[in-house]
């Protein structure tokens with residue numbers, strides 16, 4: 001237990017989030033604070049109103065798009081691999097492979113290496129830099145899909161299923177429900193890679209971030225707003241919208257939509273059916289169970305803290321492997337962009 | 339197996355009948371023999387296979403998965419077959435393409451299950467699960483636990499075959515029951531590669547003759563002397579096919595339901611094809627429809643249930659007598675044959691639906707309106723010279739329901755619909771007053787126009803008190819005039835009442851909710 005307290009004594013779990021004490025900085029705090037490190041742009045990680053924010057340039061751009069003047073008074077960009085000193089803590093961001101700009105945070109202090117994974121995945125994604133494995137002593141891992149029933153198939157295979165369903169129902173349109181940051185752009189890029197070059201129609205809520213991705217050099221092909229398009233023009237087309245829109249009056253303007261949803265939760269078919277999804281696609285921007293387990297082992301960490309999701313099973317797994325593990329309960333995280 | 343598994347999955351998720359048809363047609367077109375024949379049999383529930391108990395499946399998974407991880411997963415997923423399908427270890431990640439090439443095929447699975455014992459199934463299952471991907475495993479486990487519920491009736495499958503092949507549905511239905519799994523001769527004929535398969539038609543389903551509603555037509559435009567009248571019974575339509583010591587019972591859609599009603603089926607010793615209504619008796623009287631519902635959709639029936647809710651057939655037509663096809667004969671001739679046949683055979687658990695004598699329409703109207711006996715929905719009018727024609731020809735048969743009952747009820751809850759209606763609140767629960775509080779009395783999701791649906795949807799969104807997932811509780815202030823065919827006692831409902839065929843008749847935007855009906859006044863409408 002001595003080792004554990006030595007590791008933990010400069011990290012503190014406060015109601016605002018994880019505090020790096022000697023640097024006076026929080027990682028992904030759930031409330032506005034003076035100094036924050038933000039792993040990526042999803043709403044439950046990138047909150048508005050911080051004083052100073054350290055993040056990758058892409059994450060800062062995403063925050064400016066989503067939060068406007070609430071994106072942090074002082075924005076400090078750090079590129080992947082660049083070490084920044086905060087107090088006597090060395091902070092380095094590494095790619096997390098989750099969404100554009102997403103980072104893991106390496107903290108080096110008092111001879112100990114701590115990695116905060118943020119949200120991550122190890123499957124390839126054409127819209128962001130791939131995950132880097134960072135060896136460490138203490139690994140603080142996410143656990144969104146921390147149950148062995150979650151195994152994500154290759155995303156390309158799910159896109160093939162989407163295109164096959166579309167081919168079988170030419171008179172309908174496919175309404176694909178996606179989270180606005182990351183999943184949306186990844187699905188578009190995967191569709192393009194699969195040869196689908198027809199215009200893709202977007203719900204208004206998705207347009208700004210698609211524009212930002214395009215500005216940052218990610219090619220998404222022709223995108224049109226749903227607003228101002230006649231239903232006839234959208235027959236046989238693929239339309240993207242946030243999940244809430246599939247239950248909204250908004251979708252009445254679409255020609256006989258077939259509701260598809262791309263998410264890791266779609267793996268559990270009974271749940272997908274309850275949500276009224278007709279075509280469930282298992283595409284996730286989070287690590288699946290096998291990746292979570294493999295990554296814990298590969299970091300060589302002696303100790304693991306599990307947070308952000310279903311902690312219990314992953315703690316059990318790590319303990320069985322002889323790794324000290326505990327659930328780190330933090331409030332304020334939700335099922336985002338899963 | 340994987341192609342079949344993906345078809346099953348798509349069928350589960352596709353809400354509409356047309357969507358399901360398209361999936362089936364596509365499957366029959368791209369799948370070869372004998373696999374598609376086995377799939378057809380599995381979908382329509384015509385296979386008898388060795389099964390495995392959940393305990394066997396749990397034991398298999400316990401050999402492979404940490405019990406703590408399994409329990410946490412089962413808690414989250416909530417369904418054993420699905421949990422096992424998802425958690426089953428995979429040596430390496432399988433893409434669908436890889437899984438397709440190494441997986442076992444449906445034919446192997448089904449033919450093996452047909453000749454295996456339960457113990458053998460338990461031994462085979464582990465190896466089979468190793469060879470499939472998650473979707474395949476789920477399908478296999480559903481098949482093996484007998485829970486393949488995907489909403490495909492025999493009728494729907496046959497319609498898909500007809501659409502896909504261009505053959506006539508009636509012809510397929512006639513042939514159907516003479517064919518055997520895996521239906522290779524049938525598929526050869528459907529694909530125009532082979533002759534129409536020879537069919538021993540003795541036990542096959544004869545497509546039914548259906549009636550048109552009389553509602554929009556003035557009965558006095560019909561010639562009363564040309565029609566015969568019978569009561570219209572509130573049961574389920576049934577075709578009884580007896581062929582010596584074998585018998586079949588067919589539902590309206592041609593599904594064989596003999597196993598659900600062995601009390602009727604096992605008394606049959608005659609050679610005849612009869613048309614009638616399946617009812618449940620309570621002593622000498624017809625029981626409430628709710629009692630019949632208790633007996634529907636069961637694969638096996640307990641002796642207790644058969645004792646408490648005995649099935650009975652009320653006959654009204656004869657199609658074949660001792661091999662003599664009577665369908666082209668006029669109704670009057672068939673009726674005489676039916677009565678004589680009945681007197682001669684005196685079949686158990688059956689009686690005749692009486693003809694109702696009448697002089698003119700006025701007399702019949704009076705009879706129709708006074709008939710409030712339980713299980714009578716109205717009248718059937720049948721042309722005396724009409725042949726028995728499959729389908730719904732206009733003219734020879736009319737159904738003439740008595741005027742519906744109505745009640746003013748208060749909208750209580752609204753739920754989002756499915757498919758095209760998924761963005762609309764289109765399923766409505768309404769209630770009546772009892773001691774100053776509303777008690778739900780029924781649910782309706784049709785009867786309104788598209789314009790009214792938009793109005794109701796907007797009203798619900800603007801008057802929501804609370805949301806529970808897809809359900810909204812609304813302010814109790816909108817009165818709906820509800821029409822229904824009858825109302826019966828039911829101990830399964832909080833109100834103690836069950837409505838038959840409730841639908842929204844009118845939206846009473848004008849009526850204050852306090853003036854809606856009270857439960858007592860609905861109780862007075864219960865059938866004698």
Ligand SMILES: [Zn+2]
Nearest residue numbers: 042119336337
């Ligand atoms: Zn995220």
Ligand SMILES: [Zn+2]
Nearest residue numbers: 042044119336
């Ligand atoms: Zn997150």
